[in-house]
Amino acid sequence: MxxxxxxxxxxxxxxxxxxxxxxxxxxxxxxxxxxxxxxxxxxxxxxxxxxxxxxxxxxxxxxxxxxxxxxxxxxxxxxxxxxxxxxxxxxxxxxxxxxxxxxxxxxxxxxxxxxxxxxxxxxxxxxxxxxxxxxxxxxxxxxxxxxxxxxxxxxxAEKQQDAVTAVSGSGPAYVFYVVESMIEAGVHLGLPRDTATELVVQTLVGAATMLRETGEHPAVLRERVTSPGGTTAAALRQLEEGRVRADFLAALEAARDRSRALSSGDPV
Missing domain, CATH: 3.40.50.720 (NAD(P)-binding Rossmann-like Domain)
Structure with missing residues (x-):
């Protein structure tokens, strides 16, 4: 063919x-x-x-x-x-x-x-x-x-395509945004940029591989890294106070709504 x-x-x-x-x-x-x-x-x-x-x-x-x-x-x-x-x-x-x-x-x-x-x-x-x-x-x-x-x-189902667009179609951009932010934070904390980049990129690759190969829920894997009163717990508490989870939901809803607008012929 x-x-x-x-x-x-x-x-x-x-x-x-x-x-x-x-x-x-x-x-x-x-x-x-x-x-x-x-x-x-x-x-x-x-x-x-x-x-x-x-x-x-x-x-x-x-x-x-x-x-x-x-x-x-x-x-x-x-x-x-x-x-x-x-x-x-x-x-x-x-x-x-x-x-x-x-x-x-x-x-x-x-x-x-x-x-x-x-x-x-x-x-x-x-x-x-x-x-x-x-x-x-x-x-x-x-x-x-x-x-x-x-x-x-x-x-x-086609009715789910706007949600797919928000989650995986636009998804790589969200990941790149987080990676960019972590690299900049590493530089701010005193790391050379190339070192910060290697640390963050390999951490992302390793975490994604764990998710795929173990089949574990991300919350389970997160909890295994998070010791009570430790460094990870302190960082996650700051993210929760900053409403990062809620902002991600709002961001994906905005992407879904824009996909709906494109489907209806709205070019703006």
Missing amino acids: TVAILGAGMMGEALLAGILQGGRPASDVLVAEKRPERAAELTERYGVEVVGNAEAVKRADTVLLVVKPHDMGTLLDEVAAAARPGQLFVSLAAGITTAFVEARLPGGVAVVRVMPNTPALVGEGMSAMSPGSHTGDDHLREAEELLRSTGRVVRV
Whole structure:
């Protein structure tokens, strides 16, 4: 089966690299990219054919839509005439519903909505997918296979996608924000910046690995680090007094609400 990737930005290239590393031959992958210099770069790096959007859709069995939300309508209008019933379109644009995509394509086209995140760039992404009204199990399995090339995949009801966007879609930014804050705190406490960075990054990697490999609830792992009257307890008490937990809830609610606004067509 031929796969077309429409949009060759960071996420599009991450999918391209993952799909090829997963064993699919470059001859079965098309990339649509309008910038000549970028097209030449992708051809040289991956050996794929770079074509126009409409031609890619005409030749593909599965089409990955990896463009910004505000560009999706224009892209779908451009390729609609080349689409055909039975094709699978996988949208990775935040806030774009399956109904939005289906309304701009011929009847019978299968659509899957996906919320990925940027760790896909290093093969550790988290993607949540939801089927459209014409999507069968075969389509979902095909989408899962492609997405697993960049990390893990779960299926969710489409009504949960705004919450997914808030938790995992935007989630890496929250982690980077915390890491940045911890590094700055380490420098403030007298550590060299490179030392503080190494300490914080490896602590994050180790903590995440413990969560994945032990399967323990984070509260259990936290309690094991927190001795009564100790340094960790003092730090956590300060975080609780600062309402950090409540602020995280409010932040994720704001992200969810913004995703809802994008879904309703609000560009602001």
